[in-house]
Amino acid sequence: MKDQTRPEMVPGTAALLERLFKTASFDHFLQQNEQAMQPEPFHLYICAMCRQKGLVREHVIQRANIERGYGHQIFRGIREPSRDKVLQLAFGFGLNVPEAQRLLRAAEKSPLYPRLKRDAAILFCINRGESLVQMQLLLSELGLSPLGGAEC
Template identity: 55%
Template structure:
């Protein structure tokens, strides 16, 4: 079955008279991959190894490996840290948050705006922590 864009899926939902039938007909398009499988695949796509991503994310090594093997579920901050570890752009970071079922970065929130700024400027995790600290904002992982 072909992959559906969100807007096409939304259009089909609005035009559907039967929600159960909609779910049945669009089940493949509505699947969200498991977070650990997604980040493992992302490593392969970006030619990175989990150890590199964990180190660049500033996440404790054991905890990071638990995220990659699926024994731990990440907090929103850990997902953002992984976005830095993968050196993702804003769309990639938002997708990572979506896969983890966490709220997206929102520019009306000062801390999120600072994180968005840093992602856009290709700052690494440690530079981002410095920016957050200089603005008096909560550091990533300080939840």
């Protein structure tokens, strides 16, 4: 399915990288590609994901175990979520590993890194399609901090 949130004239990442490496001047590159370098606001990305997956925000928030009011603030763009909250949303959406990594990128958060024990445990659970609760139990068993402490 084609991503309808991006205009046709916006190049993909590979094309943008090729343009960057071929340009004679960084200023020229910025002038020609500034629009392509503007990330989509995270709240619009997750709203589009709800539509694409046929999900209701409320259900995603519940499955993500995020406080209801705070979750709706994220979906309205009032609050910017922490990396942990984005990961909770990944479980709320039921994402696979590539989708979860894209969600983190859309939120401008660092991707899950398998050399970090906590990240590896989260990746393991996402890959197996486990629930947030199952993942939190694994983190607890390993003596690692759970996702989503404070709502700030």
